[in-house]
Amino acid sequence: MGNMKLNLKIWRQAGPNDKGQMKDYPVSNVSEDMSFLEMLDVLNDDIVRKGDDPIAFDHDCREGICGSCSLFINGEAHGPGKGITTCQLHMRRFKDGDTIHVEPWRAQAFPVIKDLATNRSAFDRIQAAGGFVSINTSGNLVDGNAVPIPKDHADKAFDAATCIGCGACVATCPNGSAMLFTAAKVSQLSLLPQGKPESKRRALAMVEQMDKEGFGNCSNTGACEIECPKNISLEHIARLNREYLAATVTKE
Ligand code: SF4
Numbered sequence: 001m002g003n004m005k006l007n008l009k010i011w012r013q014a015g016p017n018d019k020g021q022m023k024d025y026p027v028s029n030v031s032e033d034m035s036f037l038e039m040l041d042v043l044n045d046d047i048v049r050k051g052d053d054p055i056a057f058d059h060d061c062r063e064g065i066c067g068s069c070s071l072f073i074n075g076e077a078h079g080p081g082k083g084i085t086t087c088q089l090h091m092r093r094f095k096d097g098d099t100i101h102v103e104p105w106r107a108q109a110f111p112v113i114k115d116l117a118t119n120r121s122a123f124d125r126i127q128a129a130g131g132f133v134s135i136n137t138s139g140n141l142v143d144g145n146a147v148p149i150p151k152d153h154a155d156k157a158f159d160a161a162t163c164i165g166c167g168a169c170v171a172t173c174p175n176g177s178a179m180l181f182t183a184a185k186v187s188q189l190s191l192l193p194q195g196k197p198e199s200k201r202r203a204l205a206m207v208e209q210m211d212k213e214g215f216g217n218c219s220n221t222g223a224c225e226i227e228c229p230k231n232i233s234l235e236h237i238a239r240l241n242r243e244y245l246a247a248t249v250t251k252e
């Protein structure tokens, strides 16, 4: 059992059309070894014991892989600390007696479902618009490992592929732009030979879908890169811009 006492201020919203408000939740017996989500589990146990409605929040893997957890903590996506997700944030980052504000991602394209849970299916639709390679997997195929790939391209493609689709970039961007996410998903494919044949079509389709979903325009503030738990580089946005421009001028 821990001995930290905290004053939590948490966003409660019954449903997408409810106005929502911050509510106070004092918690005690918090251990510094708990993750932020475990601390919320303890709070929810208390809330349920009192017969009230537990706080809804997204989580799945709880080890920084799935991208589900998504809390704005004290005004920062995924809370204090760089290169970690909310589930990897530990209570030792806070002090006994702290007041902690917990809010959902705020973005037009990520409507609140309930409390701290938002609907991020707009990301799925961007991915489905072009985030794939079309390969006929029957017949005589060249083994993937037999295709030479420059080491720096392979490394950059891998870095881009570490994007977990959490949406912290969108929530942090003052314009609510999804450029860092989209650029990561475009780069991970277009840097590799297997992704090149469809690169123009992919860039056009994914950017078009991004705009349709109501994400804002990128104005190069760089906030997304700072709060991204996977340290996705702005360099990928520059690549997407180049690919998009090239695709636009040579559009059939
Ligand atoms: S680019 Fe970073 S912040 Fe944005 S969705 Fe991917 S992992 Fe999350």
Ligand code: FES
Pocket (backbone or CB within 6 Å): 058, 059, 060, 061, 062, 063, 064, 065, 066, 067, 068, 069, 085, 086, 087, 088
């Ligand atoms: S719960 Fe999967 S990344 Fe946090």
